[in-house]
Amino acid sequence: MRRRGFTRALDFRHGQVEMTHGSGGRATAQLVEELFVAQFDNEALRRLDDQAQVEVPPGRLVVATDSHVVSPLFFPGGDIGCLSVHGTINDVSMAGARPLYLAAGFILEEGLPLADLRRIVESMAAAAREAGVPIVTGDTKVVERGKGDGVFITTTGVGVVPAGVNVSGTRARPGDAVLVNGTMGDHGVAIMSLRENLEFGTTIRSDTAALHGLVAAMLKAVPDIHCLRDPTRGGLATTLNELAHQSGVGVIIGEARIPVRGEVNSACEFLGLDPLYVANEGKLIAICAPADAQRLLDAMQAHPLGREAAIIGEVIEDEHAFVQMDTAFGGRRVVDWLTGDQLPRIC
Secondary structure (H helix, E strand, C coil), X not given: CXXXXXXXXXXXXXXXXXXXXXXXXXXXXXXXXXXXXXXXXXXXHHCCCCCCCCXXXXXXXXXXXXXXXXXXXXXXXXXXXXXXXXXXXHHHHCCCCEEEEEEEEEEEECCCEHHHHHHHHHHHXXXXXXXXXXXXXXEEEEECCCCCCCEEEEEEEEEEECCCCCCCCCCCCCCCEEEECCCCCHHHHHHXXXXXXXXXXXXXXXXXXXXXXXXXXXXXXCCCCCEEECCCCCHHHHHHHHHHHHHCCEEEEEHHHCCCCHHHHHHHHHHCCCHHHCCCCCCCEEEECHHHHHHHHHHHHCCHHHCCCEEEEEEECCCCCCEEEECCCCCEEECCCCCCCCCCCCC
């Protein structure tokens, strides 16, 4: 790593982010080299250019960007660092793409403990290494104390869709099956439980995870998956409404078929929340032709991130693009878009 004659190393035990760390001068260079380059280290980043020069294999290029403002910064099962990596990798993956590279932008608040920043960056680095998707370029800015709430992170991902894959929210067709890869609402309830200082019999942990490995296994089993989407803000209900409107179809789901952990259900009842609208960070919705549904389900359940996968409903003809649910009591109700903001600052 190139050194620029710094007189002393950053104090990651007691130091804080200062306005000079965003000045573009020596303090910025030291923060970049001793923290970001040290943790994210790769050939493209090590050059310290204002951009990254990378190789891209043949295929359709996919680009996704996402900003992360979650509060609190650290929560059971994760933190804003790994969340910012997983969230953008998943957005790229929902096109059926192989994620290749990430860029990261940091808005730091003056006074943020350097120990917290290092913990966040270490978490990002670990998540990127585990996913095999390097962070190759980035930017850092500092705002005055009281104007940034610690740290905000924006990540941009680049990936490539291989030939023969055509996944889009516009491709759902009547008769298609609707699947999810696991339990709903874990991330949102983990955040809200921490905010409200709630204690349950077991710790509810965020489900944050990179889903590209699961998606690759699914596409290997069923190359013609019609739709993929990760149900983050607004949860399962809002995401199904998005897909229904994109494709101009209706969706019917079965309440008893949707996997939800008992402790998440209990927490939602206590907090007055509906788990169908609670955010997830390691879950996906897949829509495929009915003839492919069982094969796709088997492939999902064979992967560590899909062991609790289930077929939860089907696509129907409906000019109104309604999402409906067969309830546990034998009735049927409309599952509408999320109204308002059930859980702010969730990702």
